[in-house]
Amino acid sequence: MGNATGHERKLRFDRETLGQREPWEVVHRGIAYAGEVVAAEAVDADLGLPLEGDVCFRVVFYTVPRRIPVSQIRDPRIAMAVPRRSGDLERERVTRELRAIREARELYVAAADPEANAMRSGMQEREDSLRSEMGRRQALNYSQGRIYTQDGVILRPAEAFADESAATWVERLVGDLFDKAFPTLPLEHDLLPDTLTPERIQAVFRGIFNGASEAAGTAGAFGPALGLSSPDSPTAFDGGNCQVIGIIERELASRGGAMGAEVILGLLCREHGLNRALATLYLLAFMRHTRAGLDLRPEHSLRLRQGGSGLSNQITWYLVTDLAFSVTMADQFGVLRAQPALTWNVALPYTSLVVDGLEAAHDEADTAVQERRLLRGLGELGSRLERSRGNVGELDASPEEGDKSSFSQLNKLQVLCAATGYRSFHTMAVDSFDSPSGLARVLGLYDRLENLATLVPAITRVKAYLSEMTFGRNFLELSLKRDALAARTGIDTLLGNPGLWGSLEEGFEQLRREHASTYILHHDRYHQEAVELTATLDRLRRQVEALARFNDIPELDGPLATDMPRRFWDITGALRTCGQTEEDLSLDDAPFCQECRLPLGECIPRREVASVVHGTEGAMREYNRRLSSEGVRRILAHPNRAQHDKLIGLIQVSDLTNLANVLDEEVVDFLRGLIRS
Numbered sequence: 001m002g003n004a005t006g007h008e009r010k011l012r013f014d015r016e017t018l019g020q021r022e023p024w025e026v027v028h029r030g031i032a033y034a035g036e037v038v039a040a041e042a043v044d045a046d047l048g049l050p051l052e053g054d055v056c057f058r059v060v061f062y063t064v065p066r067r068i069p070v071s072q073i074r075d076p077r078i079a080m081a082v083p084r085r086s087g088d089l090e091r092e093r094v095t096r097e098l099r100a101i102r103e104a105r106e107l108y109v110a111a112a113d114p115e116a117n118a119m120r121s122g123m124q125e126r127e128d129s130l131r132s133e134m135g136r137r138q139a140l141n142y143s144q145g146r147i148y149t150q151d152g153v154i155l156r157p158a159e160a161f162a163d164e165s166a167a168t169w170v171e172r173l174v175g176d177l178f179d180k181a182f183p184t185l186p187l188e189h190d191l192l193p194d195t196l197t198p199e200r201i202q203a204v205f206r207g208i209f210n211g212a213s214e215a216a217g218t219a220g221a222f223g224p225a226l227g228l229s230s231p232d233s234p235t236a237f238d239g240g241n242c243q244v245i246g247i248i249e250r251e252l253a254s255r256g257g258a259m260g261a262e263v264i265l266g267l268l269c270r271e272h273g274l275n276r277a278l279a280t281l282y283l284l285a286f287m288r289h290t291r292a293g294l295d296l297r298p299e300h301s302l303r304l305r306q307g308g309s310g311l312s313n314q315i316t317w318y319l320v321t322d323l324a325f326s327v328t329m330a331d332q333f334g335v336l337r338a339q340p341a342l343t344w345n346v347a348l349p350y351t352s353l354v355v356d357g358l359e360a361a362h363d364e365a366d367t368a369v370q371e372r373r374l375l376r377g378l379g380e381l382g383s384r385l386e387r388s389r390g391n392v393g394e395l396d397a398s399p400e401e402g403d404k405s406s407f408s409q410l411n412k413l414q415v416l417c418a419a420t421g422y423r424s425f426h427t428m429a430v431d432s433f434d435s436p437s438g439l440a441r442v443l444g445l446y447d448r449l450e451n452l453a454t455l456v457p458a459i460t461r462v463k464a465y466l467s468e469m470t471f472g473r474n475f476l477e478l479s480l481k482r483d484a485l486a487a488r489t490g491i492d493t494l495l496g497n498p499g500l501w502g503s504l505e506e507g508f509e510q511l512r513r514e515h516a517s518t519y520i521l522h523h524d525r526y527h528q529e530a531v532e533l534t535a536t537l538d539r540l541r542r543q544v545e546a547l548a549r550f551n552d553i554p555e556l557d558g559p560l561a562t563d564m565p566r567r568f569w570d571i572t573g574a575l576r577t578c579g580q581t582e583e584d585l586s587l588d589d590a591p592f593c594q595e596c597r598l599p600l601g602e603c604i605p606r607r608e609v610a611s612v613v614h615g616t617e618g619a620m621r622e623y624n625r626r627l628s629s630e631g632v633r634r635i636l637a638h639p640n641r642a643q644h645d646k647l648i649g650l651i652q653v654s655d656l657t658n659l660a661n662v663l664d665e666e667v668v669d670f671l672r673g674l675i676r677s
Helices: 088-107 114-143 166-181 198-210 213-226 243-254 261-272 276-290 317-322 344-354 364-393 406-416 422-433 436-453 456-468 473-487 491-496 500-550 564-574 606-636 643-653 657-662 665-676
Strands: 021-028 031-040 058-062 078-082 146-148 258-260 293-296 314-316 333-337
Touching: 021 166, 031 166, 058 166, 078 166, 198 213, 198 276, 198 317, 243 258, 243 261, 243 276, 258 261, 261 276, 261 333, 276 293, 276 317, 276 333, 314 317, 314 344, 317 344, 317 436, 344 364, 344 422, 344 436, 364 406, 364 422, 364 436, 406 422, 406 436, 406 491, 422 436, 436 456, 436 491, 456 473, 456 500, 473 500, 491 500, 500 564, 500 606, 564 606
Parallel strands: 031 058, 058 078
Antiparallel strands: 021 031, 078 146, 258 333, 293 314, 293 333
16 A cells, blocks of 8 residues: 555645645555545535546545535545544644745745755745644544545544554545455456556556557566466466456346446446556457447547548457557447447458548448449459469468468468458458458568569579588588578568568678689689599509409409499599689579589598598509419429529519509409419
């Protein structure tokens, strides 16, 4: 319980202010209530009348003893305090002195000398002392008097006026009034994270119903306690467990499905302890939850926030999400209807979004004219939409799936264009888009689709170029840039904001320049090294062919390095050659050389070539050893030959290098026969 204004309120009992209704605010159970406080001398029957509008309480302080008939207090939220005795003489004395202090202070307002400062300080101290003295006298006087309410039951005066603070008097009186009038509230007030002020009520509406991101924090904090959302999804409207929605639903049903909005708001404030802003919030939540409609008063009309056509006298449930909430908006409300009739004007918030220039209809003839314009506009929109979708569809053969994807939403718009009348149009629009703002979002998506369709050739070219780029581990930074750019060229991304294409195209050109300079350097280095490796492989070719033939002679104790010939020919076949020079090489149409088609990630297979050279030469050395051993054994087996001939034979058969150059089928057959013999 506290005063929401954040400072000590002063209650004036000056004779010239008596009878004036001073706005006051009190916080009770976490809710800020606006009311009024009156200091009066004469009894005024109007002060006991039922409260209206956003006035949630009234506290009257009579300055002289009065006997107040209970029948004059016609609202349980009104309290009237009467003192034990009149304090006119003392009040007049203090009032005169306070007036004299105010007049004297005006003489020293602009003065800046030390004496003036001292005078002002002294007068302020005297004024505070007088007001404190008056407060103590008034508290004592009221504590010995009486407090009148509608049912005559309230705090004892001695408890209500236990100190000199007028703000505390009001807080205690209002708190006791509300505790007795409303033992419980139809909301979880104990869960309110802070004081629920009118400004925060507006933020709750904007966060939950308008979807305003800047109000999401307030909506999420207060929504579950108010029963307008669940703890799991605190910013998404969910009125299934809202007590106040149930109260309105029962009251409306008991009155045949139609009831004055002002009656409902008054009932929620007078019988259930809500303030007007909170009651208005719940009324709109009820409409959204139950799909009710609300007639506006004849002198009012509604214009949608997004600039749609004005409505003559109705708010439909789906317009709730488009309303600009204010505390005074309820002054426009007329009759609440559980099932509003579907007329052209009810459908107008949807139809006017699709076809420009549609207007409210005043009779059946007007309705027929407007409906024909609607159907003609829908046919034109459907044709344009189908053509644009076909163009954009070329960008991606498998657009994103899911109910909320761009193409799914456009599918719903395409179906809507097939409506045969405004009634079927309205039904499909409500089912597919929920509210006019939902349809407006998809129409905005369609506008972006048409803009995107003009960019299809350029986008297709960029996507194809990016998809053909290849990178190895040595070009990770370029690869990441390409991936990031490619991810932003998806259909849903560009439909969300076709204006991004300009920056995407700039990013692509920059990436292409970086890639081109890197590729040209890579292309030059590759082919320089390729020439050297080709020479190395050419020198190895004879030995590789000889190795393959030796492996076909099982008499040489089994084959060696059998994979070397295959690896040699694989390398030879994979090694690229190109006649393009750095000056001739163009990467305008593709991210690779059109002659050799060398990928940026492909490098010279140095290690593989070295491995093949090493493996081939090692195998040939082993065959050299085996054949030399066999030759030595044969030479030593003929003792009748001269030692000199034997030595020459040993030297000649110990090196197979020359033999590899002449190794053919005839030589192979000779060796096989020699070894067998």
